[in-house]
Amino acid sequence: MSQPEELLDESLRAITERTVELANPGSGRAVAALRRLTARRRTPALPVVVVGEVSRGKSTLVNALVGQRVLPADRTVTTSTWTLIKHGPSLAGQATVQCGDGTIETVPVNTVAALGTYLAVDGQQQLEDLHGAGARCVSMVLEVPSPLLESGLQLIDTPGVGGLRATHRQATLTALAEADAVVFVIRPGEPISASERLFLAEASEQIGTCVVVQTHRDQTLKAKAALDADLASLTDRQQWCALLGDQERADRVVAYFRDVKGISVSSRNALLAQDEPPGPVRDTLLRSSGLQMLTEVLQHDVVAARRRVRQRTELQLVELVLRQTRDRTRETVALLSGDAEAARILEDRRATIGRWVAHGGDLWRRRYRAGCARIPDELQVIVDRRCAELNTDVGRQLAAMKPTEIEKAMKGVLGLPAQVFTELLTEVDTKIAAAAAGVRELLERDGLAQQAHQTDDDGVTFERLGDGTFTRASTNLSVEDLKHATLGGMAGVGIASSGALVLAHAGILPGALAAAAAAGTAGGAAGTGLAATAATIAAPIFWPFVVGAVAFVAIHQVSRVRARTREQARTVLATVREEIAGTALTRALDAAKEVGRMVEEDIEAGIRELHDEADRARRDLADATTLTPAARLARISDAEDLLARVEDLRAEAAALAGRI
Ligand SMILES: Nc1nc2c(ncn2[C@@H]2O[C@H](COP(=O)(O)OP(=O)(O)O)[C@@H](O)[C@H]2O)c(=O)[nH]1
Ligand SMILES: [Mg+2]
Known part of the structure; x- marks a missing residue:
């Protein structure tokens, strides 16, 4: 180890320690991630998390990188399990x-x-x-066994982010907290979605190193142009501002993605090359796969630079914790200063939140439930339509078909229940997301969901209300969680923390550390037994996906019969219809009920947290007014002292970042 490197590590360690000491309780999640990172420092493992929307080619890419088709890909739906792959x-x-x-x-x-x-x-x-x-x-x-992973590099394949499955997003976010670098997978012709962007914004605050990988390059001649366009959109300040509603944050994200490399690959060609004996065909496939370039980037920018990679991630988290602490402390100073305006705003805010919890949350619950109440009818419409189609497309044609045609038609029909079931689940997901979005609209109207921070002359952080006035910001954590609930259609104030426990089972984390991480997170599952918690949280995360496969038992049995006569065909059609109208519909309705209830609970938990937060702030204010002038001055001076130390640390961290 060279002398300057050692000094750098030493400085970083000192900054991290001081940051953890200064951090206020609102930064529990970031502090927990920082702790896990420093614990990882002692191990040779270098986990890289592979993220991106479903079907972008993540699992296939991981297979191509390790040089074996180990992970299932090319199946319509895979489970929401994450898989850690390491060398052995x-x-x-x-x-x-x-x-x-x-x-x-x-x-x-x-x-x-x-x-x-x-x-x-x-x-x-x-x-x-x-x-x-x-x-x-x-x-x-x-x-x-994989040469690429021999150096300690580990790949974490994840289920996907955003869009359809916000539960996936939670699983993926948890994996993110365990990784040193992130590979973001995109695909030509599939624009980066808003939920992917929200995810990336969070990832960019937690992980210092990111590589964008475009797959499917064998499928289009315009891969390069598509990659350039996608990379450009990641550095488009206006898009980020519109999405995040926070210019300072948008600037940080843009700066982050300006340094990110984009590589285009064909995992398919890379895997095909493996099947070929050494020779020109294999060489051509390999060259056209672009995989070597990606491997080199991973070797050079991640493996060889592992120390830098970790330092960057650590600094990223340090900066996040310090920013959060600064914002909270500024509020404390304003309150203690007896700022009359601050007091008024606080009261207003409390009154607003009070309306949200009054009458058992009637204000939002009725709207949310009305949105969900239409789901059964809408599912029935889909089922009726599909059954009618089955009748006109197949049933009525049977009389004119030959035995071989009948057999072929029956084979095609067998996949229908699963297909309709996916369609039903998608509908459930969309409708619940829409119902939650309705709640979000209300939140926005009340200025409770907006993250548009504005700093006034006194340096106090305020949130902008819809009508252009300002209100004091509460801690980011609860609002952020609530935002996920209302954006993705599903969230977990507790899921992310419990996810750490599941990762503990995966053997990534020592159990005690994971428990500490969970305890440090708002809404965490502290106090419950490890196994019990893992079991209960596994249910919501995996629920809708498991259901898809358990159903359709009758279809499994029918599929073994070669149906060639009209009589047999009618039996098959009846079974398929029954599976659609009976099993698939029932399961989808169950899913709607279960998921709908979970989302409602999540929204409620978020609102309760906002309410408690407002109460705490009011107590602080009351405290401040009963303090003697001398005691108040002493507290202000303490808080200002803390602010100064936070700013000093931020400057030190920034200087260090410049040297990495
Ligand atoms: N032609 C082509 N197909 C690919 C490529 N990468 C993945 N696929 C296919 O795209 C589909 C989705 O891939 P998968 O790895 O399961 O996506 P995931 O959901 O992101 O893990 C599968 O049918 C893959 O075979 C590629 O580079 N080229
Ligand atoms: Mg996959």
């Missing part, structure tokens, strides 16, 4: 399974076929045969 002498997996009876079990998984059982939805039936009805795979840790 032979293929050896460890699945953490929540069995049908609720116990948690670790199961060795040593073949690619068995991996499908644990990671893909179409393996669910088998999973249940092995571990009891309702069993789920909670996480997977996989060892694979």
Whole structure:
């Protein structure tokens, strides 16, 4: 270790320690991430999390990078489990399974076929045969012999972010807190969505190193142009401002993505090359895959630069904690200063939030439930339409078909229940998201959801109300959580923290650390047994996906019969119709009820937190008014002292960042 490197590490360690000491309780989550990062410093592991929307090609990319088709890809829906892949002498997996009876079990998984059982939805039936009805795979840790991973590099494949499945987003956010770098996967012709952007904004505050990887480059001649356009959109300040409603934050995100590299690959060609013997065909496939370039970037910018990579991430988190602490302390100073305007704003805010909790939350709950109440009718419409189509497209044609045509038609029809079920779940998700968005609209009207911070002359942070006036900002945490609830259609004030516990099962975190992380997070699952918590949280995270595979048992049985006569075909059609109108609809309605209730609880928890926060602020204010002038001055001086130390630290961190 060279002398300057050691000094740099030493300075960083000192800054981190002082930051953790100064941090106020509102920064629990960031502090927990910082603690986990410093604990990781002692291990050679270098986890890189692979994120992006569903079907962008994440799992295939991971396969291409490790040089083996280990992860299931190309299945319509995969489970929401994340998979950690690291180097080992032979293929050896460890699945953490929540069995049908609720116990948690670790199961060795040593073949690619068995991996499908644990990671893909179409393996669910088998999973249940092995571990009891309702069993789920909670996480997977996989060892694979791979030159790329020999250096300690680990890849975490995640289920996806944003859009359809905000539960996926929570799982992915949790994985993010365990990683040193992030690979963001995009695909030509698929624009980066708003929810992906929100995710990236958060990622950019937590992880210092990011590589953008475009997959599917074999499918278009315009891959390069699409990649350039996507990268440009990531540095488009206006788009970020519009989305985040916070210029300072938008500037930070833009600066972050200006330094990010974008690489275009074809994972498909890379995998095909593996199947070829050495020779020109293989060389051409390899060259056109672009994978070598990505491997080089990972080797050079992540593996070889691991120390820098970690330092950057650490500084990123330090800066986040310091910013949060600064904002809170500024508020304290304003309150203690007896700022009459601040007091008025605080009262207004409290009155506003009071309306949200009054009458059992009638103000928002009625609107939310009205949105959800229409779901059963809408699902019924879809089911009726599909069954009618089945009748006109197949049923009525049967009389004119030959046996071979009948057989072929029946094969096609068998996939229909699963397809309709996915359609129903999508509808459920969209409708619940819309109902939650209705609540968000109300929140915005009341100025409770907006993050547009404005600093006035006294340096106090205020939030802008819809009508252009200002209100004092509360802690970011609860509002942010609430925002996720109302944006994605699902959230977890508690899920993120409990997710750490599941990761603990995955063997990434030592158990005690994970428990500490969870306890340090607002709404955390502190106080519950580890296994019990993992089991209860596994349910909401995995729920809708598991359901998809457990249903359709009758179809499994029918699919083994070769239906060639009209009589047999009618039986098949009747079964398919029953699976659609009976099983699929029932399961989707169950999902709607369950997910709808969870989202409602999340919204409620967020609002309760806002309410408590406002109460605390008011107590602080009351305290401030009863203090003797001398005591008040002493407190102001303490707070200002803290502010000065925070600013000093920020300057030191910035100077250090300049040297990394
Ligand atoms: N042609 C082509 N297909 C790809 C490529 N990468 C992934 N795919 C396909 O895209 C689909 C989604 O890939 P998957 O890895 O499951 O996406 P994930 O949901 O992001 O993990 C699968 O059918 C893959 O076979 C690629 O580079 N080229
Ligand atoms: Mg995948």
